[in-house]
Amino acid sequence: MNGKLVISSSPHIRTIESVQSVMIDVLVALFPVTLVSVLLFGYRALLTIAISVVTAMVVEALWLRKLDIFNDGSAAVTGWLLALTLPASAPWWLVVVGAACAIIIGKQVFGGIGYNIFNPALVGRAILVVSWGSHMVGKMPVPKPFAFGTDISAITAATPLAGEAEALGVSLSRLFIGNVAGCLGETSALALILGSLWLFYKGHIDWRIPGGFIGAVFIMGAALGGGFYGNELLTGLFHVLAGGVLLGALFMATDMVTSPVTKSGKLIFGIGCGAITMLIRLYGSMPEGVTFGILIMNALTPIIDNFTIPRKFGEVKRSA
Amino acid sequence: MGIANFKGGIHPDYRKELTASLAITSLPIPGRVVIPLQQHIGAPCEVLVQVGDTVKVGQKIGESKGFVSAPVHASISGKVTAIGPYNHPLGRPVEAVTIESDGIDSWAGDLKLPGDLDSLSADELRALIREAGIVGLGGATFPAHVKLAPPADKPIDLVIINGAECEPYLTADHRLMLEKPEEIVFGLKVMMKILGASSGVIGIEDNKPDALRVMRQAVEGEANIRVAALHTKYPQGAEKMLIYAIARRKVPSGGLPMDVGVVNHNVGTAVAIAGAVKEGKPLIERVVTVTGEGVARPANLLIRIGTLVSDVLKACGGLKEETRKLIIGGPMMGLAQITDDIPVIKGTSGILALTDPDVDLFESRPCIKCGKCVAACPINLVPTFIAQAYEHGMLERAEKLHAADCIECGCCAYICPSRIPLTQLIRLAKAEILEKRRKK
Numbered sequence: 001m002n003g004k005l006v007i008s009s010s011p012h013i014r015t016i017e018s019v020q021s022v023m024i025d026v027l028v029a030l031f032p033v034t035l036v037s038v039l040l041f042g043y044r045a046l047l048t049i050a051i052s053v054v055t056a057m058v059v060e061a062l063w064l065r066k067l068d069i070f071n072d073g074s075a076a077v078t079g080w081l082l083a084l085t086l087p088a089s090a091p092w093w094l095v096v097v098g099a100a101c102a103i104i105i106g107k108q109v110f111g112g113i114g115y116n117i118f119n120p121a122l123v124g125r126a127i128l129v130v131s132w133g134s135h136m137v138g139k140m141p142v143p144k145p146f147a148f149g150t151d152i153s154a155i156t157a158a159t160p161l162a163g164e165a166e167a168l169g170v171s172l173s174r175l176f177i178g179n180v181a182g183c184l185g186e187t188s189a190l191a192l193i194l195g196s197l198w199l200f201y202k203g204h205i206d207w208r209i210p211g212g213f214i215g216a217v218f219i220m221g222a223a224l225g226g227g228f229y230g231n232e233l234l235t236g237l238f239h240v241l242a243g244g245v246l247l248g249a250l251f252m253a254t255d256m257v258t259s260p261v262t263k264s265g266k267l268i269f270g271i272g273c274g275a276i277t278m279l280i281r282l283y284g285s286m287p288e289g290v291t292f293g294i295l296i297m298n299a300l301t302p303i304i305d306n307f308t309i310p311r312k313f314g315e316v317k318r319s320a
Numbered sequence: 321m322g323i324a325n326f327k328g329g330i331h332p333d334y335r336k337e338l339t340a341s342l343a344i345t346s347l348p349i350p351g352r353v354v355i356p357l358q359q360h361i362g363a364p365c366e367v368l369v370q371v372g373d374t375v376k377v378g379q380k381i382g383e384s385k386g387f388v389s390a391p392v393h394a395s396i397s398g399k400v401t402a403i404g405p406y407n408h409p410l411g412r413p414v415e416a417v418t419i420e421s422d423g424i425d426s427w428a429g430d431l432k433l434p435g436d437l438d439s440l441s442a443d444e445l446r447a448l449i450r451e452a453g454i455v456g457l458g459g460a461t462f463p464a465h466v467k468l469a470p471p472a473d474k475p476i477d478l479v480i481i482n483g484a485e486c487e488p489y490l491t492a493d494h495r496l497m498l499e500k501p502e503e504i505v506f507g508l509k510v511m512m513k514i515l516g517a518s519s520g521v522i523g524i525e526d527n528k529p530d531a532l533r534v535m536r537q538a539v540e541g542e543a544n545i546r547v548a549a550l551h552t553k554y555p556q557g558a559e560k561m562l563i564y565a566i567a568r569r570k571v572p573s574g575g576l577p578m579d580v581g582v583v584n585h586n587v588g589t590a591v592a593i594a595g596a597v598k599e600g601k602p603l604i605e606r607v608v609t610v611t612g613e614g615v616a617r618p619a620n621l622l623i624r625i626g627t628l629v630s631d632v633l634k635a636c637g638g639l640k641e642e643t644r645k646l647i648i649g650g651p652m653m654g655l656a657q658i659t660d661d662i663p664v665i666k667g668t669s670g671i672l673a674l675t676d677p678d679v680d681l682f683e684s685r686p687c688i689k690c691g692k693c694v695a696a697c698p699i700n701l702v703p704t705f706i707a708q709a710y711e712h713g714m715l716e717r718a719e720k721l722h723a724a725d726c727i728e729c730g731c732c733a734y735i736c737p738s739r740i741p742l743t744q745l746i747r748l749a750k751a752e753i754l755e756k757r758r759k760k
Contacts, residue, residue: 012672013332013333013488014733015737112686114687206691256689256691312699313564
């Protein structure tokens, strides 16, 4: 002891987990879906992700005037997630604009990490959908498995969500594996679920948000989807597997900053995301509703938190 | 029977292996002790001796007329050399009696041997415990006889002995269970008799299978006493969590265990009570775990009350150069000290020296609302919102979020990936709220 003792309030030990380690865990969890997207969509998938991640990190570093461009890793996560919501055919400038908007408008104008109301990646995507719809909705590149060097952006098809005919054109097993037209990260349910297991294992996500989300999509799809697979339950399953529901439910809606902190709040939030997604899918003018489903629920998060403060331990009437 | 558990909590690195296998040894009687006149929650004692007096071991040197108080006794024989304020582990200097040892360790002759458990009445037993100056040895230092004297309208049917020892590093209770199981069971029987309780449970975390085995052997043949295995999780030993895990009873917010018919005491307290009833022995020593990466030779030591921490550390080979923090208690709820010139008091369960990298001077980052503090809080608070409200000067919101119910276990601050000192902020909010309520 050299006479200088540190004084601080208890506890005196801390978990080794940090914001950065949480973000790195998210990146690890994105590995399976990234791998599948490269296998399906070739080098353009890799290029899109690289441009988006680098743009997000550079823009954030410039905004914060910090040299450490990885920093807490949150910008990389935002860029990565945004890229996974883009089609392989997206031109480079679209990716750059999307990533820059995600960081600046989605995150930094609110005060940076922790203070943003909306999921930054989805803010970026929403801006692109509204501004350059022709690139973002409708026809999407058709995957060419293992054709790494081929530019697959030329051959496009409507996504399975475009209508009943398109839906019937794919099988549920193909949807599960991911060999269907769509955005980079949304097509393979298998890869998304595999990756999310890491986040469950590390305790970074709670079952309530994805559970509520997927449950609501399944129930509404089964009840209101029209039963076009010849069976209401299979229609429900189709709605879970097609489009961005799993990417949204497992990786977007579970964004810590923009979702409730309470357990019951998380469940309500998840159900809300699923319900709005299905309302847009079934009755809206767009084929897909995940983006706006989550963004709307993001806006409601503070209110949900306030109404779901748990009962404290022993909160009972005392036998006076 | 399953493993008893509660909701929430954390799994810190326990690091008990530093001392768990080390038998309790007695620290040689020190040349000097400093005995504070307040070592308990409640009224401080009036000093009964003067500078120059000769005292013997076990002689009462401080006493208070208040009911919520506990007398203090000389822990060595010798001469009183000073009476005045001295450094105290709780931070502020406290009136204390300094005794220089005569090297003889002669005991006060007036220790009366009380007799056996059957012949003593509840009131006699309570008086014995009070006379012996016994307080809660888990660290809370609430006078034991007060807990054992609930009002008539709060009947107690269950006495729980807390052997969870959920604080990382500490092993004093673990060793007591291994080495003094009969004393613990005897202490429990005394409490059950005083309270007229029909059953007793000794709760032990299941990371101490040897203690579970030894204690189960010790209660064999006891019809009303059983040993409960507890899930190893911090803060399993917190009184509300322990009672819920064992008996599924929820102590009401703002209430006490006696509101649900329970009294609980630490294993160390049970041993002290056994000593008082069997031998008329006052509380003049206790088992302390001296541990941490900064201690040269960690140990479980039986130490006379008032021994200076600096003397204890010297006996353990001193502190290593890289020591950055000295803590009295465990790492989750213990108090960081500015000096080792403080006495071991009745509530000192551990002396812990931490080094880098455990002592990191971290910077907080903004809350990312991961909700890990919410999941970890054993009493269902939303720590991050309380801390935020307090930081923004919104004391009323903090109060509405039940800041005053915080048990200060430290789980929220431990688990926070943004390194926000949540427990500290909530503690501040709690203090201001309680201050406000007192003024009303």
